[in-house]
Amino acid sequence: MLGHCGQTAKSTTRRPTFATRFHNPRTMLQVSVLREQTDRVLAGLAKKHYPTGPEDVAAVLDLDQRRRALQTRHDDAQAEANDLARQIGALMKSGDKAGAEALKIRTTELKQHTKATADELTQVEIGIQQLLYKLPNLPHASVPAGRTAADNEVVREHGAKPDLYAGAQPHWELIKKYDIIDFELGIKVTGAGFPVYKGQGARLQRALINFFLDEARAAGYTEIQPPILVNEASGYGTGQLPDKEGQMYHDAADNLYLIPTAEVPVTNLYRDEIIAVEKLPIRNAAYTPCFRREAGSWGADVRGLNRLHQFDKIEIVQITQPEHSYAALDQMVAHIESLLQKLGLPYRVLRLCGGDMGFTSALTYDLEVWSAAQGRWLEVSSASNFETYQANRLKCRYRAEGGKTQLLHTLNGSALALPRIVAALLENNQTADGIELPEVLHSYCGFGRIG
RNA sequence: AGAGAGGUGGCAGAGUGGUCGAAUGCGACGGUUUCGAAAACCGUUAUACCGGCAACGGUAUCGGGGGUUCGAAUCCCCCCUUCUCUACCA
Secondary structure, eight states: OOTTGGGGOOOSOSOOOHHHHSOSOOOSSOHHHHHHOHHHHHHHHHHTTOTTHHHHHHHHHHHHHHHHHHHHHHHHHHHHHHHHHHHHHHHHHTTOHHHHHHHHHHHHHHHHHHHHHHHHHHHHHHHHHHHHHHSOOOOOTTSOOOSSGGGOEEEEEESOOOOOOTTOOOHHHHHHHTTOEEHHHHHHHTOTTOOEEOTHHHHHHHHHHHHHHHHHHHTTOEEEOOOSEEOHHHHHHTTOTTTTGGGSOEETTTTEEEOSSTHHHHHHTTTTOEEOGGGOSEEEEEEEEEEOOOTTOOSGGGTGGGSOSEEEEEEEEEEEOGGGHHHHHHHHHHHHHHHHHHTTOOEEEEEOOTTTSOTTOSEEEEEEEEETTTTEEEEEEEEEEOTHHHHHHHTOEEEOTTSOEEEOEEEEEEEEEHHHHHHHHHHHTEETTEEEOOHHHHHHHTOSEEO
């Protein structure tokens, strides 16, 4: 008999899984988009070099059809059960015990059916969700075709590469020479990739942070100081979970993650919110330390400050109405460029190709500065428009004309990440007598030259 | 960290097994009235999903999850969180 099913209930000491906590599918691409613009979706997935687009989209559409049929069936059964329950209540009240018992037979039977339908519905929803989690965002029309970094489009280049004097050195030598950043001490205290900034090195960090924050505020961004540990729901909200789990440091005791970027806590501020139109666009800037395990990253390119487990970054985040998001992206890039110009660093702006851009992005510009002693470009910022991809997970909406809620667009960019900026500042501005810092930093640092 | 009390709609705040998606008040919006405004009066005022061209109908949601029951805001279990007292600390 099925009547004993209550006793087989599993122990409830286990944390509920993501799927049970968020019963409704929190999708990334919207099913409605897959359904209504199938061709566009398939073309977009192909441009991103997603291998199994046609199969996965067909599978989602198939499951979605089943989901809707099940939902209808389930709702109808529930409606009948609710109606019977009301009748039983009325019969009980009027003293007709026998009549009530008669109806209970039907309602008990109905319950078994609805339970089966509900379980199936949950399975189908989980299936849809798992497939959607696999699908990357669709690229914007302007994204160049291509597979690797070599296919990225150079949008523009600014500033002249400096000619270094004969004794010029890469930054990992300069930091030792002037004793401003100490990797050995970091290794002793923590491990590789956790540098210790000392004296003028520490003051330069603080100067850059203040400079970037002040510039962001002047450009209309509200400063936020968020937590640097986040919970699991936030990790899912911005898409670090489930796919990039291994890249974040995790505190198992409390199930919290150290943030890899301020994007995570700041964007999640707006999770499950319906934002009033008057408050749009949201413009936030936040300084935080960032933590990345960088599992599996080695090689010559990661020497010195090029790649760290802990570093400082100022992040800018915007949330806009869909029709304004690309103007906002241009504005963000312009702001980042203005920072690089004020610091006097030669840079270039890249539009990433379909194969090189991030999973969640619709359009990404990378900004790279010229590292004179290393003789190569270093990525110091990445600015992206996620359109509704993140907002769909976040349930971040506004009320459009006519009272309907509609997903917003989310964007973010680094403005800026410190280590590679420091590397370029040290290398590009070195002289025989020391390192001449750009004018704009003098008052922030309290000095104009290192050495 | 220990003890106790709470978490209900935009806000305040009722509701301790049925007719409760939820009284009442405030706020907001629309209307009547007015030369205009205030006041008064009338009405509207959550989100998501399913069906429907639509009108509309159905389902779910009272911090989150699970359970008991024909039926749960209400009873039971777990988790989160707020307040008070104690302990501790910056």
